[in-house]
């Protein structure tokens with residue numbers, strides 16, 4: 001029976017049908033899937049990986065949800081075998097460019113499945129565990145954030161449960177021993193099993209007939225427009241590449257094109273002598289409707305970070321942020337961020353302050369409660385004796401395992417607290433932190449996208465003097481037509497911050513609908 005499911009729901013339902021143990025790393029990008037899987041998750045990827053690996057050694061199946069940005073940690077176990085199957089779901093970040101995991105999979109010699117639509121999610125676990133069992137090694141699957149949200153009719157395969165396998169201590173299989181012959185044999189057997197699996201792999205599908213052929217890698221399927229006489233070869237596996245299947249496909253069409261994220265497959269096809277024509281067989285405007293506006297790179301109306309970014313800008317502080325939507329504070333309307341690094345902004349801010357001691361007391365690192373919780377003891381120790389301060393958002397809609405207060409108290413870090421929608425509290429909090437480096441300002445607020453909006457505010461045009469103060473709040477709901485401010489009622493989230501800075505109180509609370 002077919003059911004309407006999002007990719008996230010399809011994965012969660014399939015996991016329940018697979019009788020597998022679920023583990024995960026709790027990050028912003030993995031949280032919603034872990035919630036559906038009823039798994040609290042660990043704060044560190046190493047812990048989630050080790051729990052899954054231990055489960056597999058014991059002979060059971062393990063599903064482990066990780067952030068795609070943590071995939072490199074898998075190198076620590078990639079050359080070991082597994083008992084029961086292990087499937088690592090690698091979830092991409094919403095606000096970061098998608099990482100190409102294919103080179104990593106090749107380097108680790110672990111197969112990478114690339115589901116493209118919710119139906120693929122419904123069958124992913126069955127295929128992934130079957131492959132993991134066949135090659136006696138973990139299997140990776142790349143899941144983009146858009147796939148978790150995309151919904152369509154799906155059908156769940158039946159009868160894929162598994163029983164606990166026997167356990168035997170096998171050091172060369174589960175423990176890395178330098179030069180162990182058994183391990184080399186194990187890797188050679190894995191390669192052989194993978195090649196034989198490729199020949200019968202269900203991960204390559206051909207759709208349509210025509211003289212024009214298009215090879216599409218997973219995750220790009222949604223970019224293919226409906227076209228007549230177009231034959232599509234959808235690759236559901238990022239690595240290894242099924243060159244024989246691609247060669248057969250290329251011989252069945254006159255013109256061959258390639259649609260892939262990044263540039264991994266193109267040089268492999270060129271080296272294999274498979275001719276691919278440049279570009280795509282359609283004009284670019286056929287893929288994206290010009291009627292769909294792109295999301296402007298600005299903080300949302302009602303964003304809980306807006307007040308503190310505004311205040312830090314007024315205080316002429318240097319601001320470093322975690323990657324993710326917080327980096328939108330660098331957008332044109334706010335221009336309130338100096339840098340966004342690869343890891344914790346604490347390290348970035350401390351690096352900045354070390355080379356600019358004059359700015360040290362006015363250097364801030366902004367991070368989510370999850371990012372704050374992920375900081376190592378050593379990093380928090382360095383921070384507490386540094387000349388910078390931190391601002392952490394405690395978002396009730398996205399709680400971390402430890403509250404920001406618990407993390408700070410464990411490290412003797414002084415705490416100041418403020419409501420994210422009260423400019424006066426934020427100003428007092430920021431000033432107190434600037435006077436006491438190594439302290440943290442904990443903001444209470446919720447992501448505007450996850451919270452129900454308050455009634456929209458409105459500008460009394462009789463009172464408005466056109467001073468433009470409110471525009472400095474950088475809110476996309478505020479415009480300035482005919483020399484006075486106006487608030488778009490469909491966009492305003494009713495946070496009230498702009499009203500706090502209007503010198504003549506021209507911005508007023510709206511009525512409840």
Ligand code: SF4
Nearest residue numbers: 475492493495496498
């Ligand atoms: S109250 Fe003001 S700052 Fe808040 S969302 Fe509405 S327009 Fe933007």
Ligand code: SF4
Nearest residue numbers: 464465467468470502
């Ligand atoms: S701050 Fe107040 S007076 Fe100034 S432009 Fe905005 S609404 Fe008008």
